[in-house]
Amino acid sequence: MDRREFLRAGGVAGALALAGCTGTDGGDGGGGASPTPTPAGGSGGTPTQADDASLPEGVYVQRFSETMAMQGTETADGYAAGLMYAAPHVFWNVVGSELEQTPKESSDSVHLMAVVWDPETNTVLPEVGVSVEILQNDSLVSQEVIYPMLSQRMGFHWGGNFPLDGDGEYVARVSIGGMSTRRTGAFEGKFGEPTTIDLPFAFNETERSKVTVEELEQYGQRGAVQPMEMGMMPQAYAPAKADLPGEFLAETTSDDAVFLSTQLSGDTASRFGAEHYLATSTRTPYNRIVLPSMAVEATVTRDGETVFDGALARTLDPDLGYHYGAAVEGGVQAGDEVELRVPTPPQVARHEGYERAFLQMEPMTFTV
Secondary structure (H helix, E strand, C coil): CCHHHHHCCCCCCCCCCEECCCCCCCCCCCCCEECCCCCCCCCCCCCCCCCHHHCCCCCECCCEEECCEEEEEEEECCEEEEEEEECCCCEEEEECCEEEEECCCCCCCEEEEEEEEECCCCEECCCCCEEEEEEECCEEEEEECCEEEEECCCEEEEEEEECCCCCEEEEEEEEECCCCCEECHHHCCCCCCCEEEEEEEEECHHHHCCCCEEECCCCCCECEECCCCCCCCCCCECCCHHHCCCEEEEEEEECCEEEEEEEEEHHHHHHHCCCEEEEEEEECCCCCEECCCCEEEEEEEECCEEEEEEEEEEEEECCCEEEEEEECCCCCCCCCEEEEEEEECCCCEECCCCCCCCCCCCCEEEEC
């Protein structure tokens, strides 16, 4: 099912803001708005993707923007989950540092998306394993692989293309695995157990008409479409620079990923079992979406001597959010040189606009 067939006479979205096309990103991956795009007309079609050679390296404005058919949320066993869908999408999986394109198939009916979060704090949980079964009248209709994904409009989510048996009422059975990621502070001891949440959804002309498309004149320029406000579901934003706790150290970038490094000391570091805790909060440029599932290492050098060399652990914390961190004995001091390395880039699939970034990540160095 292609996008024109899916949308039928669904119309187009209203004006959507873009971030970064003016060449600024707000200093912490937040971004500002540029002029709005031009509507495409009522056909619901999208322009043809440009040849790769004409696209910039790194993050670029995707060729269209769209709204979603939001379907609902449920909570169980300390988790919240929400469901939405769009027309089927081409997307790219990541294996190591390599991309593998997943095309749309003629049998695909929807691009189904789930978000999982902590209902107490509205913190999105990036590293729970998620699988989905589609049921109709208690019978299995579809069981497809669902991937952790980055999208300019939908942010971080779990998604995949699914076939359906025509119009009707369905249930998405969302199975959530427990987190192996280190959790600290109020998150310690939470999200360790799996659960299953059933989310009913409808596939019919009324719901499909909520999926609207707008072509973007800025397609292929450096920048990004701003994430949608999902109302019933939170976005996976990294903390703004001004909200990071501790002593801010530096902002660095590698293959368009933005790293904000900070050091916590004393009482603020104690929940990490440390006197001094080095952390880096990593996000997309322009719109501050978290970049999870990386391997990050750091070396701290003082007067030519190495005082720390090791991995920064993937960690979920109420104040720092999802980040990478480690205890540094004696702490990072003025004049120290810090090198950050990314042996493994974010192991998350990408929608258009992100597939040319966050892959070949060179080391970053800053002096405190």
